[in-house]
Structures are given as structure tokens and as C-alpha cells.
Amino acid sequence: EDQVTQSPEALRLQEGESSSLNCSYTVSGLRGLFWYRQDPGKGPEFLFTLYSAGEEKEKERLKATLTKKESFLHITAPKPEDSATYLCAVQTNTGFQKLVFGTGTRLLVSP
Amino acid sequence: KAGVTQTPRYLIKTRGQQVTLSCSPISGHRSVSWYQQTPGQGLQFLFEYFSETQRNKGNFPGRFSGRQFSNSRSEMNVSTLELGDSALYLCASSPLGGLRDEQFFGPGTRLTVL
Numbered sequence: 001e002d003q004v005t006q007s008p009e010a011l012r013l014q015e016g017e018s019s020s021l022n023c024s025y026t027v028s029g030l031r032g033l034f035w036y037r038q039d040p041g042k043g044p045e046f047l048f049t050l051y052s053a054g055e056e057k058e059k060e061r062l063k064a065t066l067t068k069k070e071s072f073l074h075i076t077a078p079k080p081e082d083s084a085t086y087l088c089a090v091q092t093n094t095g096f097q098k099l100v101f102g103t104g105t106r107l108l109v110s111p
Numbered sequence: 112k113a114g115v116t117q118t119p120r121y122l123i124k125t126r127g128q129q130v131t132l133s134c135s136p137i138s139g140h141r142s143v144s145w146y147q148q149t150p151g152q153g154l155q156f157l158f159e160y161f162s163e164t165q166r167n168k169g170n171f172p173g174r175f176s177g178r179q180f181s182n183s184r185s186e187m188n189v190s191t192l193e194l195g196d197s198a199l200y201l202c203a204s205s206p207l208g209g210l211r212d213e214q215f216f217g218p219g220t221r222l223t224v225l
Binding site for chain 1 (some may be wrong): 115144146153154155156159167169201203213214215216217218219
């Protein structure tokens, strides 16, 4: 069974304190790995898609990387507005639009 | 370009009732997927529609059903509501629903079953 695990469940950082979020997966054929950001009361907002091991993508203070078993979301010098829940999801051979999500990492950045 | 819209945003129902939720995808998007989000289970895939046909289905009971219209708008129906159906129901659209297509989510419908 396809499985996605995110760690830590929650993370508290001081403004400017860099860190990484982890997403490990066990799937039957990875087609793509997606990172989303979700703010309270809103739907997930798309951040990145990664397709093959070694791939990296960057957007402002965020950088996503992918290996054969896991993905990392690196947050460099975070700001309070980066506070949100970060969700990782995989797209597998069982269905292109059937995303399997992890339970997310709740990030709180204090000023 | 307008994003994905969902109506209503909030619903309160009682056990045994049925409910219909609506989703309008981004203009030009033909694939619509539905997800249930709960604190305990996170986001779980319900089903996906493309060109009025259900292409993928998650592991939910038959009480959960959906359909898609010719203009790509989609509805989701839950019959005989149970307390455990209380959740945020999210709709996502993508252009063709194919490999490497990104999904764009709506704000969700918060369903409370009493």
C-alpha cells in the first residue's frame, strides 16, 4: 500500500532560523511528488512538483529536493508569514490524479 | 483567472440526511478531484472525474458519489450522513488530469454532521 510519512509533525522556529521538513514515501511506482502549503481555513496551495531523484526546485525561501526514498523541504531564513502546514503528496502508477498525502508538518515561525 | 470555487462554504446537517456539494474548476480545466480532510486521517482521495467520467476512485463507501457536467463543474453527494463524515471537503482541478499535471485546490466546504 502506498504510504507517505512526514516529520516532524510540528516545528517551531525563530525568524531567520533555517530548517528542513522531511517526507518519506513507500509507493508502487513514483510518478511525481508534490509539496503544498495550507493555511488555516483554506485549501492547499501548490508549491513544487519533483519527478526524479536528484531534482531540486526553489521558490523564494523554499527549496525542495528528492531522493529515491524521501523529499526534503528546506526553509532558509524563515519569516512569520511562512507559518503554515506543509503537505507532501505522491502521484503513483495507480492513478495520475489520485494523490496520496502525508499528514503534514505544522510550521510556526516566531518573530 | 478565477480559481477553483466551492459552494457552500459551510454546511450543518444531521445524521441520516444527505448533502450535495458543488465545485467549479478553473476555466479550461477538465479534471476535477475530490478529497476529504479530517484531523485524524489528513487528506484522503475520494474520486476524480474527467470529461463527465469517473476515472479514479478512492476507498470510500458507496454513500459517497459524484458526477461531472459537460462544463466540467462537479458535484459530490453523500447520502445517509454519519457523524464521521464531518470534515473539510476539498475539490481540486487540473488541465487534463494527466501525468505531471498540477492540481489546484478550492477553499473547501466544511461539513458538520450532528
